[in-house]
Amino acid sequence: MRITRITLANCRNYGEATIEPQAGLNVFLGRNAQGKSNLLEAIGLLGTGKSFRTSREAEIVREGYGLAAVSAEAVVRSGNVTLGFTIARGERTTRKTLTINGRAVRYAHFLGKLRVVSFAPADLALVVGAPGLRRAFLNLALAQEQPNYYTALAMYSRTLRQKNALLRAGPPYDEELFAIYDRTMVERGARMTLARAQYVQALGPHARAEHLRWSAGEELELGYSSAIGYEVGDDEAALRERFERALVAARPRERARGIALVGPHRDDLTLALDGRSLAEYGSQGQHRTALLALKIAEYRAMAAATGEAPLLLLDDVLSELDPDRARRFLEGLGGFEQAFVTATHLDRSLPDAAAFSIENAHVERIA
Ligand SMILES: Nc1ncnc2c1ncn2[C@@H]1O[C@H](COP(=O)(O)OP(=O)(O)OP(=O)(O)O)[C@@H](O)[C@H]1O
Numbered sequence: 001m002r003i004t005r006i007t008l009a010n011c012r013n014y015g016e017a018t019i020e021p022q023a024g025l026n027v028f029l030g031r032n033a034q035g036k037s038n039l040l041e042a043i044g045l046l047g048t049g050k051s052f053r054t055s056r057e058a059e060i061v062r063e064g065y066g067l068a069a070v071s072a073e074a075v076v077r078s079g080n081v082t083l084g085f086t087i088a089r090g091e092r093t094t095r096k097t098l099t100i101n102g103r104a105v106r107y108a109h110f111l112g113k114l115r116v117v118s119f120a121p122a123d124l125a126l127v128v129g130a131p132g133l134r135r136a137f138l139n140l141a142l143a144q145e146q147p148n149y150y151t152a153l154a155m156y157s158r159t160l161r162q163k164n165a166l167l168r169a170g171p172p173y174d175e176e177l178f179a180i181y182d183r184t185m186v187e188r189g190a191r192m193t194l195a196r197a198q199y200v201q202a203l204g205p206h207a208r209a210e211h212l213r214w215s216a217g218e219e220l221e222l223g224y225s226s227a228i229g230y231e232v233g234d235d236e237a238a239l240r241e242r243f244e245r246a247l248v249a250a251r252p253r254e255r256a257r258g259i260a261l262v263g264p265h266r267d268d269l270t271l272a273l274d275g276r277s278l279a280e281y282g283s284q285g286q287h288r289t290a291l292l293a294l295k296i297a298e299y300r301a302m303a304a305a306t307g308e309a310p311l312l313l314l315d316d317v318l319s320e321l322d323p324d325r326a327r328r329f330l331e332g333l334g335g336f337e338q339a340f341v342t343a344t345h346l347d348r349s350l351p352d353a354a355a356f357s358i359e360n361a362h363v364e365r366i367a
């Protein structure tokens with residue numbers, strides 16, 4: 001899939017801008033604070049309906065304005081599609097609208113139309129940060145690949161919040177309500193656990209292979225650590241049983257602590273290098289290389305699972321590499337259906353890339 005035209009209106013520092021990217025590699029060059037990351041964020045909004053930079057979506061609306069809009073024409077396997085994202089900032093609330101071919105759709109329907117894999121320096125937290133970040137990574141990748149994963153996640157998360165509220169309130173407990181919550185969590189949670197575990201299994205070989213290309217022969221190994229004790233070969237029914245047993249065992253602890261302690265909301269994606277925990281033992285360079293491998297693996301796994309290559313958004317990743325590596329890296333991107341790369345400068349021009357300059361939110365094709 002690829003986009004042929006994207007328009008931004010009052011989005012971040014942009015007034016009005018229209019860009020026509022080409023298939024293959026698109027490079028955006030500009031000094032700091034000109035709008036490079038903002039443009040990539042806007043493309044990402046059309047893919048995931050969410051910003052990869054912030055959870056405070058009101059920030060996306062240009063200062064002094066009330067409405068931000070991004071739209072793009074995309075070529076996907078099923079034909080041409082126009083996607084739209086608008087966000088209106090009111091006094092206290094923000095309102096988000098997602099459209100396909102001009103018609104407003106629900107989030108679950110919007111997801112997966114345009115799939116993106118994004119990569120920015122801040123993603124390093126994925127390797128070294130808290131488990132919640134890695135769960136979010138799995139959730140976003142799976143929600144783009146499988147519409148019903150998102151449905152299960154949304155239902156699970158809502159039920160988890162309700163159960164936690166009940167636990168926090170303390171006794172006397174409404175046992176019937178507990179049973180209903182637990183049943184929903186078991187059903188949706190088993191599906192989520194299986195989807196995630198299988199996804200990590202599919203990601204593993206891609207990540208290992210990519211990592212070998214970028215490192216000195218170290219083995220990157222991915223694993224899924226599950227609070228309910230997932231084991232390779234488990235099906236959904238087996239996981240429901242494990243989940244039920246884990247809930248019974250955890251009940252006294254959950255009530256004593258006032259919080260739900262088992263389920264996919266406590267799981268983690270584990271990363272090891274030559275058998276040792278990457279977060280604990282890895283060097284900064286090793287962390288970066290692993291992250292790169294993980295993201296390209298996400299791309300390859302998504303392309304394989306859906307039969308369609310997603311867009312690749314690379315924000316500011318070249319600044320981390322020496323010029324020689326940066327060149328080789330960019331040349332390696334030539335084989336991607338459509339990639340967007342930002343940089344403050346490039347040593348030499350790239351023969352097969354479209355190059356754009358960005359200055360104070362004005363985008364111009366320069367090569
Ligand atoms: N809602 C907003 N309204 C107006 N301007 C904004 C808004 N949000 C962010 N900006 C501004 O947009 C500018 C460009 O930001 P952006 O992150 O895209 O820069 P960049 O080109 O990626 O720079 P760098 O090379 O430093 O990463 C910044 O000056 C920022 O203050």
Ligand SMILES: [Mg+2]
Nearest residue numbers: 036037038316
């Ligand atoms: Mg930036």
